[in-house]
Amino acid sequence: MxxxxxxxxxxxxxxxxxxxxxxxxxxxxxxxxxxxxxxxxxxxxxxxxxxxxxxxxxxxxxxxxxxxxxxxxxxxxxxxxxxxxxxxxxxxxxxxxxxxxxxxxxxxxxxxxxxxxxxxxxxxxxxxxxxxxxxxxxxxxxxxxxxxxxxxxxxxxxxxxxxxxxxxxxxxxxxxxxxxxxxxxxxxxxxxxxxxxxxxxxxxxxxxxKYSVSKMVRLAFDGLTAFSAAPLRLATWLGLLGGGLSGLFVVAALVIKLTGRSVPGWTSTVLAVSVIGAIQLLCLGLLGEYVARLFQSSQRRxxxxxxxxxxxxxxxxxxxxxxxxxxxxxx
The missing domain is CATH 3.90.550.10 (Spore Coat Polysaccharide Biosynthesis Protein SpsA; Chain A)
Structure with missing residues (x-):
């Protein structure tokens, strides 16, 4: 050489x-x-x-x-x-x-x-x-x-x-x-x-x-997860937000029950489940991205x-x- x-x-x-x-x-x-x-x-x-x-x-x-x-x-x-x-x-x-x-x-x-x-x-x-x-x-x-x-x-x-x-x-x-x-x-x-x-x-x-939209998004997300734990902190704040919303739903339900104005229905239930479920899935997805990076790094390929x-x-x-x-x- x-x-x-x-x-x-x-x-x-x-x-x-x-x-x-x-x-x-x-x-x-x-x-x-x-x-x-x-x-x-x-x-x-x-x-x-x-x-x-x-x-x-x-x-x-x-x-x-x-x-x-x-x-x-x-x-x-x-x-x-x-x-x-x-x-x-x-x-x-x-x-x-x-x-x-x-x-x-x-x-x-x-x-x-x-x-x-x-x-x-x-x-x-x-x-x-x-x-x-x-x-x-x-x-x-x-x-x-x-x-x-x-x-x-x-x-x-x-x-x-x-x-x-x-x-x-x-x-x-x-x-x-x-x-x-x-x-x-x-x-x-x-x-x-x-x-x-x-x-x-x-x-x-x-x-x-050769750079499709999906590859550009992937590059941006790789840069974000490689340089910062901000997405994990975002998951934490979203979890706190979800917990706060859940608390409000519980208080509202108790107030309505105690005042005798409760009406059987599914709208509030669907709304609560949808909001909390979406936040949980997002948080799990963010955690999964970091776990995937750790897994790939541990393989040393x-x-x-x-x-x-x-x-x-x-x-x-x-x-x-x-x-x-x-x-x-x-x-």
């Missing part, structure tokens, strides 16, 4: 991105070559089902700095980023998605800002969300406000996974024992000196988004498994042989 350390590592998680790859190569290759620094492009193929891996390995034949890391199965966007962080060797590491919504040209500004201002983190912050729907803008604002209250005010609004970090930050993140980390929360939480670079996000260059890394394979395989290599390496 080579021991030389490039100045820059660009980590790109990919999943079923064969449609956008030609445009990605067309923009990224000359841009990185023109930065004037040594670099590696670490593309983490997150168990793609299409021709993404084959196209990557074909391109790597003529692009020495392109490094292909293939996971044995689809493990998720954040897990693919974790794999990239563990494999990246650069003094600086940039994470960017393959869809070209985040402009690769900003990478040069990231580098310049990190060096001029001597910071460890440079966030790419969207300067304009007018292209998003009202619902998406509103939910995004609510998400960042909530995360700022839970994690700290150092979280920049409208900053996703497009950022530059120094080697110190990479080593600190890799040393964290937790699984299922959410990078847009973990990195600000570490507290390293940071700066921001604004940019305008474009439309996806090709293909379809790896977040991802790397099946192939082109840097560690000095041989010259054909595309077909390289794609099949991870299956032969499975235990």
């Amino acid at each position: 080579r021991t030389d350390q490039p100045v820059l590592s660009v980590v790109v998680p990919m999943y079923d991105e064969e449609d956008v790859l030609p445009m990605f190569f067309e923009r990224m290759h000359p841009l990185l070559d023109g930065l004037g620094v040594s670099y590696e492009l670490v593309v983490v193929d997150d168990g793609s089902r299409d021709r993404t891996a084959a196209l990557l390995l074909e391109a790597a034949k003529d692009w020495a700095q392109l490094r292909v890391v293939r996971l044995l199965r689809n493990s998720g966007h954040q897990a693919a980023q974790s794999a990239g962080f563990q494999r990246a060797r650069g003094e600086f590491v940039v994470t960017i998605d393959a869809d070209l919504q985040d402009p690769p040209e900003v990478i040069a500004e990231f580098l310049a800002t990190a060096r001029e201002r001597d910071v460890d983190v440079v966030y790419g912050v969207r300067s304009d969300r007018s292209s998003d729907s009202w619902a998406k803008r509103t939910t995004a604002r609510m998400y960042y406000r909530l995360m700022c209250r839970l994690v700290g005010k150092q979280i920049p609004f409208d900053a996703g996974d497009f950022r530059l970090v120094s080697r110190r930050v990479v080593d600190a993140v890799n040393a964290l024992p937790e699984d299922g980390r959410v990078f847009r929360l973990v990195i600000p939480w570490l507290g390293f000196p940071s700066a921001e670079v604004t940019f305008v996000r474009a439309e996806r260059a090709a293909g379809a988004t 790896p977040q991802f498994l790397v099946g192939y890394d082109s840097l560690e394979d000095p041989g010259h395989h054909t595309v077909t042989e390289s794609v099949e290599a991870p299956a032969r390496d499975m235990p």
